[in-house]
Amino acid sequence: MKYISLLGATGSIGTQTLDVIRNHSDKFRLVAFSIGKNIELARKIIAEFSPELVSVKERTDYESLKAEFSSNIRFSYGDDGLVEVAAYEKTDVVVNAVMGSVGLFPTLQAIKAKKTIALANKETLVTAGHIVMEAAKANEVSILPVDSEHSAIFQCLQGEKEKNIERLIITASGGSFRDKSREELKDVTVDQALNHPNWSMGAKITIDSATMMNKGLEVIEAHWLFNVPYEKIDVLLHRESIIHSLVEFRDTSVKAQLGTPDMRVAIQYALSYPDRLSLTSGHKLNLAEIGKLHFEEMDLNRFVCLKLAYEAGRVGGTMPTVLNAANEMAVDAFLNRKISFLTIDEFVSKALEKHHMINHPDLDTIKMVDQETRAYINSLL
Secondary structure, three states: OEEEEEEOOOOHHHHHHHHHHHHOOOOEEEEEEEOOOOHHHHHHHHHHHOOOEEEEOOHHHHHHHHHHOOOOOEEEEHHHHHHHHHOOOOOOEEEEOOOOHHHHHHHHHHHHOOOEEEEOOHHHHHHHHHHHHHHHHHOOOOEEEOOHHHHHHHHHOOOOOHHHEEEEEEEEOOOOOOOOOOHHHOOOOHHHHOOOOOOOOOHHHHHHHHHOHHHHHHHHHHHHHHOOOHHHEEEEEOOOOOEEEEEEEOOOOEEEEEOOOOHHHHHHHHHHOOOOOOOOOOOOOOHHHHOOOOOEEOOOOOOHHHHHHHHHHHHOOOHHHHHHHHHHHHHHHHHOOOOOOOHHHHHHHHHHHHOOOOOOOOHHHHHHHHHHHHHHHHHHO
16 A cells, blocks of 8 residues: 655646545555645545545644534645655655646655655746755655656666667647647637646646646656756657657667557556556547647747747756746746736746856755746736
């Protein structure tokens, strides 16, 4: 039995993680979880899974749930609550499914507590990859990727030597607007942007998919997860989302991981690793039924956010922190209908141009740069 702490239980990844735990209750037990503000869903999770520790965002919700439920359950709130869930003494695996840079500190605390990390929070590695990977190595902690693309690469690398990697190829569906020119994107709406052709995801990730920032963040993540330089990480447009990513080796062999678009496969693999479990509720891949798979080169002039992510990653230092913070603020502004779709990459580009890079930043510097970048985007708004 593996004991699971889940950060972000009510989001897209969180609810699918609960589905995996539910379907394999003989293998996994949810002992701790955190949520933001969806208290109604939190009540249902508590009733079904009987966790030992629950953390919420607001103190008022903490007091409400504490008064409502048995004293056998410990409640907490705020940033301290996230850390409590991440480092809970009984936990074996921490699934980090929160959205945004708030996921960084709990991850570091879980690493210090020597918990295995199942990582779905992109910002943890984007903003502080050097710190996180050094901490994981020092504490002999495994970081298992939950993103479908990184899970695919991780699976392809099983039994392989790092020195033999020639290239990582991350696939991209192209998002909601893959067939539109930049000229046609001037007046697209929030509802149109949220209409992803292949995947069911949260709002922020869906917008990132439409701008291709999602893929840019994945490139930076892959650099840290697999210790591969940026010039050996490519992105390939693949409309069907059947091949989730590929690895090319120096003998020209290429491995690919295929499957239907179902995030539970990657989540379950991270939880069950190094074993595999059945996914009875999933759809099996039928290549004969699909018939054809399509691939196209990425146009970096069309997908500006992907280009910006490559540039920020190559420069390094605090640049990826600026990239991430500016993007979070810009996407939130777009979702709240304060700016147009194309203004997202304009704001990110302005923030990167304004920033003076700091090399090898510590956590305090990362926090400072993150706050300064958010304040700068607010000033543009």
